[in-house]
Amino acid sequence: MFKAPEHQVAGHLASDGKLGPLVDDSGRFYKPLQSDGRGSKELAFYETFSSDTRVPDNIRRFFPVFYGSQLLEASNGSGLCLHLVLQDIVSGRTNxxxxxxxxxxxxxxxxxxxxxxxxxxxxxxxxxxxxxxxxxxxxxxxxxxxxxxxxxxxxxxxxxxxxxxxxxxxxxxxxxxxxxxxxxxxxxxxxxxxxxxxxxxxxxxxxxxxxxxxxxxxxxxxxxxxxxxxxxxxxxxxxxxxxxxxxxxxxxxxxxxxxxxxxxxxxxxxxxxxxxxxxxxxSITANVESEKPHVCTSNGNCV
Amino acid sequence: MFKAPEHQVAGHLASDGKLGPLVDDSGRFYKPLQSDGRGSKELAFYETFSSDTRVPDNIRRFFPVFYGSQLLEASNGSGLCLHLVLQDIVSGRTNxxxxxxxxxxxxxxxxxxxxxxxxxxxxxxxxxxxxxxxxxxxxxxxxxxxxxxxxxxxxxxxxxxxxxxxxxxxxxxxxxxxxxxxxxxxxxxxxxxxxxxxxxxxxxxxxxxxxxxxxxxxxxxxxxxxxxxxxxxxxxxxxxxxxxxxxxxxxxxxxxxxxxxxxxxxxxxxxxxxxxxxxxxxSITANVESEKPHVCTSNGNCV
CATH class of the missing domain: 3.30.470.160 (Inositol polyphosphate kinase)
Structure with a gap:
């Protein structure tokens, strides 16, 4: 059910057997909490942000939807680890x-x-x-x-x-x-x-x-x-x-x-x-060039 | 003819007997070239900028007018030194x-x-x-x-x-x-x-x-x-x-x-x-407060 994301371009990759994010078929993205307190700070941000009424809807759409946190078998086999559950923003896209x-x-x-x-x-x-x-x-x-x-x-x-x-x-x-x-x-x-x-x-x-x-x-x-x-x-x-x-x-x-x-x-x-x-x-230059046959010189000769 | 500017708020002050800028009565500001090549870099900037046709007029007005450079007796008595000649931007203002x-x-x-x-x-x-x-x-x-x-x-x-x-x-x-x-x-x-x-x-x-x-x-x-x-x-x-x-x-x-x-x-x-x-x-609050005599409570009593 869980697998390494296909289209991750930065960060740690679960596919290398390391601790990394996972996705499922329902369009959710599971990000393991990072070490050094970074993970819990990120979780705290998502919790605050997701209920922050000062953030307008047109801006909220620029952030992944937050579904909470969940204990999951970590991608590197290190046991049950807490993951952020987020919207998988590439879900449904091909290539x-x-x-x-x-x-x-x-x-x-x-x-x-x-x-x-x-x-x-x-x-x-x-x-x-x-x-x-x-x-x-x-x-x-x-x-x-x-x-x-x-x-x-x-x-x-x-x-x-x-x-x-x-x-x-x-x-x-x-x-x-x-x-x-x-x-x-x-x-x-x-x-x-x-x-x-x-x-x-x-x-x-x-x-x-x-x-x-x-x-x-x-x-x-x-x-x-x-x-x-x-x-x-x-x-x-x-x-x-x-x-x-x-x-x-x-x-x-x-x-x-x-x-x-x-x-x-x-x-x-x-x-x-x-x-x-x-x-x-x-594209303007290209159009002008494609119109060349219709361009006439000042002495009336068309090229 | 030259004196220390009255309204300088930062930088070195000529009035302390140090090397500092001077002004005259005609609305010009004389800034001695700073050491460590900073002065010549600033002069080079003013020379380039003042003839840079890419800078629109509405922006140019946010810069002091540049009149060139001039050798002047330095404010600290160290002899003739090169000064930038600029518009004195507080000239004509009182306090x-x-x-x-x-x-x-x-x-x-x-x-x-x-x-x-x-x-x-x-x-x-x-x-x-x-x-x-x-x-x-x-x-x-x-x-x-x-x-x-x-x-x-x-x-x-x-x-x-x-x-x-x-x-x-x-x-x-x-x-x-x-x-x-x-x-x-x-x-x-x-x-x-x-x-x-x-x-x-x-x-x-x-x-x-x-x-x-x-x-x-x-x-x-x-x-x-x-x-x-x-x-x-x-x-x-x-x-x-x-x-x-x-x-x-x-x-x-x-x-x-x-x-x-x-x-x-x-x-x-x-x-x-x-x-x-x-x-x-x-100022809206102040207006509302000055209108207080006209405010009536829900039971019809006016305060």
Whole structure:
């Protein structure tokens, strides 16, 4: 009944025989409580958050549904362990493309130990966290029936530069045939990043909340971007969505906005919106080029 | 002809016989080039920025006008030194209230030396820089003819907590008579922070630019908020304005927004807008209370 999730892109994997999350057939995701008190802090967050009436519904949909906690046989055989029971956000999707983006220009939080802060500072500087205000923590990208998924390893993802991130955000919404090219075509950008229900609009909705909310500070939390390339290819309306996950380091906001999360979110928004504008421009260029036979020169000769 | 500025709230003071800025009668501000290459970096910034056609006019007005550089007798008698020649932004104002707010949740910049980063990290953690995304670096607040200015010393300003900052932002726009009270009245908030030409609108205009501009990253830069309480008291339209200063650590944006500055700016905006809403609410409460004689209880007795 329980199995390792098929589409996990970051974190510990139960499939390696380690302690990791499990899923069932009913669309639920079981996440073992992490050590060092992180697990109980995450459980406490979900319990508080799920009954927090200050969080509006349009924002609540960006969080996995929380069903409580449950004792389960752990994936590494270490016996009965407490698991968070959450919505499995990829349930029902076939071949989802997923990107896990850790938001914020620092992943440490005030009050953490000096060692922990140092460890985070080091990693934040080595990745794009400091420079971009976010880093890609994992991804899988469906490229079609033949080539399957592009799912770079942890080390490769951790070594992504600013240019790599820009390029991955383009590749994420490009047609498979263009991916080998120097410049992927971003042909899915208008339907995935753009549109009234697209990724950009959702990010902007989240941003508006973060400009005002002073309830929670989300340290070292990830934003998942996911969609189903196959449904785009089949011409059906693609459902692109964002979800926030990983709440082991959420602290009280105490009347101050989460400027660390907000700054990083704005940076991600700018990157996504740049890909979208580029794709619109190149489709205009393409249209002009396809209309070339009708273009006439000033002396009346048509080419 | 040259003298020490009367209304400087942060930085080195020429009036202490140290190397500091000077002003003249024609509305110009002379800032000696700082040591360690910071001065030449700031000069280079002003030279680039002043001819940068990518910066729109509505944003350019938030920066002091740059008139070039000039050799001048230094204020500490150390001979002829190169000075930046800038607009004296308090020229023409009588008794201006000024707040110097250093923006960003980190004041260090990528590429700085380990020692410098450590020094900044320490100070950022001791002040509100990490928690708020900004810190007050200095201020003077005109309280009226009798009491003159409230201008807390450097040490006091550096020890401001989050609650102190909230309270200073209220006190900044309160009537002198209310300042001794537990809760200053914020009676100038609607005319200084609010309104279509007020501080909040200017901050929002600056924010809109920072959401999009990827040209410059403003590390350790200050935002001055200034206005003239006397003109409010005299009933004339107060000119409240914001100006950015201190550009020794501006780096190229390289296609990435300045998420560090933007996050801090959004945090400041939230604080200012909270003071403004509070002041509106309390003026509604005051109105309701003054109408008390007309309030009737459910049994028909009027109080």
């Amino acid at each position: 989802p493309s997923i990107m896990d983006v850790k938001i914020g220009s620092r992943t440490w939080y005030p009050g953490a130990s000096d060692d922990y802060i140092k460890k985070c500072l080091d990693k934040d500087g080595r990745t794009t966290t400091v420079s971009l205000g976010f880093r890609i923590a994992g991804l899988q990208l469906y490229e079609g029936e033949e080539s399957g998924f592009w799912k770079p390893g942890r080390k490769e993802v951790q070594s992504f530069t600013v240019d790599n991130v820009r390029s991955v955000l383009r590749r994420f919404v490009s047609s498979s045939s263009s991916i080998g090219n120097e410049k992927p075509d971003c042909s899915f950008a208008p339907s995935i990043y753009g549109g009234s229900a697209g990724i950009l609009e959702q990010l902007l909705e989240l941003k508006a909340w973060f400009e005002d909310q002073t309830i929670y500070h989300f340290h070292s939390c990830s934003l998942l971007i996911l969609f189903d390339k196959e449904s785009v290819l089949k011409g059906s309306t693609p459902v692109a969505e964002i979800k926030l996950i990983d709440f082991a380091h959420v602290l009280e906001g105490k009347g101050v906005i989460d400027h660390n999360f907000l700054g990083g979110l704005c940076s991600l928004i700018k990157f996504v919106s740049d890909v979208l504008s580029d794709s619109k421009e190149s | 201006p209230s000024i707040m110097d707010v250093k923006i960003g949740s980190r004041t260090w910049y990528p590429g700085a030396s380990d020692d410098y980063i450590k020094k900044c990290l320490d100070k950022d953690g001791r002040t509100t820089t990490v928690s708020l995304g900004f810190r007050i670096a200095g201020l003077q607040l005109y309280e009226g003819e009798e009491s003159g200015f409230w201008k807390p010393g450097r040490k006091e300003v550096q020890s401001f907590t989050v609650d102190n900052v909230r309270s200073v932002l209220r006190r900044f726009v309160s009537s002198s008579s209310s300042i001794g009270n537990e809760k200053p009245d914020c009676s100038f908030a609607p005319s200084i922070y609010g309104g279509s030409a007020g501080i909040l609108e200017q901050l929002l205009e600056l924010k809109a630019w920072f959401e999009d501009q990827t040209i410059y990253h403003f590390h350790s830069c200050s935002l001055l908020i200034l206005f003239d309480k006397e003109s409010v008291l005299k009933g004339s339209t107060p000119v409240a304005e914001i100006k950015l200063i201190d550009f020794a650590h501006v780096l190229e944006g390289k296609g990435v927004i300045d998420h560090n500055f933007l996050g801090g700016l959004c945090s400041l905006i939230k604080f200012v807008s909270d003071v403004l809403s509070d002041s509106k609410e309390s």
